């Protein structure tokens with residue numbers, strides 16, 4: 001039994017830490033780049049912003065044809081996550097949807113981000129996040 005030898009997950013993959021361009025307000029997640037993807041400002045000045053855990057589905061696709069070891073259907077959504085303090089723009093984030101029935105999904109559905117180990121590439125776990133429909137209403 002051998003576990004992963006080391007974890008190289010960057011801290012910003014674990015948290016909803018995003019970067020807001022100080023020129024145009026574009027919110028980049030997860031990567032901080034030198035160049036702003038929207039306004040092209042380079043080197044761009046980015047300020048760290050914390051994203052809320054909940055956002056809403058802007059669009060989604062349901063993947064039906066994937067490698068054999070991946071369960072299908074696999075819904076993949078683009079979710080707008082607002083900033084935690086309610087200021088500025090939302091970040092547009094891609095993520096898999098889990099624990100979710102396909103007929104629950106529509107544009108505008110509220111989802112919550114959950115950190116998961118996506119898969120293990122043999123050397124180290126790949127951690128990211130997935131989205132699911134919140135389940136607080138249970139009866």
Ligand SMILES: [Zn+2]
Pocket residue numbers: 021022023024025026036037038039040041044
């Ligand atoms: Zn910009």
